[in-house]
Amino acid sequence: MWDLPPPDPGFEIVIATRGMSKGVAQTEGPQFIPKAFVQLGQVQAGGQWKNVTSPVAEGEAAAFVNFAPKVGQFQLTLGAAYKFQTGVKGATDDESFEFTTAVSRKFGKVSMRVSAIYSPDDLGSARRSLYVEGGPTFEIDSSTRASANIGRRSRTNGVDYTSWNAGLSKTVLKKITLDVRYHDTNRGDLGDVYDNRIVVSARLGL
Secondary structure, eight states, rough: OOOOOOOOOEEEEESSSSSTTTEEESSSEEEEEEEEEEEEEEEEEEEEEEEEEOOSSSSSEEEEEEEEEEEEETTEEEEEEEEESSOOOSSSOOOEEEEEEEEEEEEEEEEEEEEEEEESSSSTEEEEEEEEEEEEEEEEEEEEEEEEEEEEETTTTTTOOOEEEEEEEETTTTEEEEEEEEEEOOOOOGGGGSEEEEEEEEEOOO
């Protein structure tokens, strides 16, 4: 008989001055992301929704499951998600599967993390998509961290680009995390979606 830990439900809300995904903008204004999940040991399953700025949809929802085992000094994460657009306004490819893998390791106050997100058939006109991102995080104190990342996205029927970001995050009142981050890509010539910007966000975990 397996001795499973009791399920631990949770809820999280993120509010950002600009919606960002895989290094580029998803909204022209603020983004709101509610997320509900159940934690069962190393497994987490749940769903989330977020508003997006798009001519064909008003939002993007996802049902996901993640497995996060510790292997020696390394923290691994393996995930799968079914994504679909909401408030669809016209003909579009509005469903997609996404698979995630990540590995991180801590060295004193510094941790390094590398992640990859793959979709065999992305939302919209793009088909195969791979986004790889990695970088360090430095623990300034028990509630403050500085981090930087660089990423590369390659897509079939979509724009390939390199992205980078750097910022500070601070946890206040134990359940609220504030983040200020600079984002940019090497394809700013293609318009506002790829241009540089500073994004401020707040994450509340319940």
